[in-house]
Amino acid sequence: MKKSAKIVVVGSGNWGTTLAQIFSQNHQVHLWTIDQKEADRINEKRESPFLPGFKLSQNIIVEKKFSFSLSENDILITAIPSRKIEEFSEEMISNNATKCIVLNASKGVEHTTLKTIEETMLAKLPDLQFANLSGPTISRELAEGIPAKAILAARDIALLFHLQKNLENDLLFFEFSRDVKGIELAASLKGLIAIAVGLADGLGFKTNIFGLIMTYGVHEFVTIMKFLGVYHKTAYSIAGMGDLITTCISENSRNRKFGKLLAQGYSREKALQKVGMEVEGVSSAKTINKLAKFNLSIPLIACVTRIIFDDVKDIRRELLSTLRSISG
Numbered sequence: 001m002k003k004s005a006k007i008v009v010v011g012s013g014n015w016g017t018t019l020a021q022i023f024s025q026n027h028q029v030h031l032w033t034i035d036q037k038e039a040d041r042i043n044e045k046r047e048s049p050f051l052p053g054f055k056l057s058q059n060i061i062v063e064k065k066f067s068f069s070l071s072e073n074d075i076l077i078t079a080i081p082s083r084k085i086e087e088f089s090e091e092m093i094s095n096n097a098t099k100c101i102v103l104n105a106s107k108g109v110e111h112t113t114l115k116t117i118e119e120t121m122l123a124k125l126p127d128l129q130f131a132n133l134s135g136p137t138i139s140r141e142l143a144e145g146i147p148a149k150a151i152l153a154a155r156d157i158a159l160l161f162h163l164q165k166n167l168e169n170d171l172l173f174f175e176f177s178r179d180v181k182g183i184e185l186a187a188s189l190k191g192l193i194a195i196a197v198g199l200a201d202g203l204g205f206k207t208n209i210f211g212l213i214m215t216y217g218v219h220e221f222v223t224i225m226k227f228l229g230v231y232h233k234t235a236y237s238i239a240g241m242g243d244l245i246t247t248c249i250s251e252n253s254r255n256r257k258f259g260k261l262l263a264q265g266y267s268r269e270k271a272l273q274k275v276g277m278e279v280e281g282v283s284s285a286k287t288i289n290k291l292a293k294f295n296l297s298i299p300l301i302a303c304v305t306r307i308i309f310d311d312v313k314d315i316r317r318e319l320l321s322t323l324r325s326i327s328g
Helices: 015-023 037-046 083-093 117-124 138-142 157-167 180-202 207-227 232-236 236-249 255-264 270-274 280-294 300-308 315-325
Strands: 007-010 029-033 060-064 073-080 101-104 129-134 148-153 170-178
Touching: 007 015, 015 029, 015 073, 015 138, 029 037, 037 060, 073 157, 083 117, 083 280, 101 117, 101 157, 117 129, 117 180, 129 157, 129 180, 138 180, 148 157, 148 180, 148 236, 157 170, 170 180, 180 207, 180 232, 180 236, 180 255, 180 280, 180 300, 180 315, 207 232, 207 236, 207 280, 207 300, 207 315, 236 255, 255 270, 255 280, 255 300, 255 315, 280 300, 300 315
Parallel strands: 007 029, 007 073, 029 060, 073 101, 101 129, 148 170
Antiparallel strands: 129 148
């Protein structure tokens, strides 16, 4: 693997922009946007509309995606909504980018098939060198220069060391895992629990209820992971419990904001509109709801799913009755 590899972040939202800023400390970074119009808009102000108040580093080159060809040594960091991963994989094939290193920083699973992002991409691009980035990483805190630790997950140990060497700095540092699927599932599930904490917040509840929700949430992570044959102890890692707690307590969390708005009387559509960015927990709810057919004991997640999609009139009663019914 060559040191001269390019670092490319695809996705100019708050998370993609933050990652570009972090990695531009030590490298030139290409930030790829959906089209040239978006690239021009960001270049004009040197600021992402999703991360206002933060000027882009001079080491960041903003351009439309696939402005140049990717080699197998280049590091492509995906920070786009999970629902767009399959479409983006097709674009990679069209642009002959089939063997580069992909570091996935998107969170979610494909809601019609329950496939993780790794499974979705490798089904189309089997020669990719794939890794996953996850953990307690609120983008705005990192953008403000507050450090964080994340997990790099890959089946290839050499790839993990290569990514650490190229990407780690004094702002973002890493631990390793080979449990790619478990890390991805934990990242997908935590948004649902953060929505539940947001619901509690919007109802005027405080830390007593927040703590209950987070504890029961981790239990349900384990239930789902065991059912899917995934190493369930990943639920207690920084990519599981760590990311869950961070997302639940942070007022910058989109999932928590969405839940709070629902509890304050906003419709699902209005709440999503007011958040203004992708809320992965909503997509995850559609996915996990399919598991109800297998009679899994996930009452908290089932409750959140009902509140999101079934137009529940009395959210307070629905949430409290669910919390009362859970034991263990």
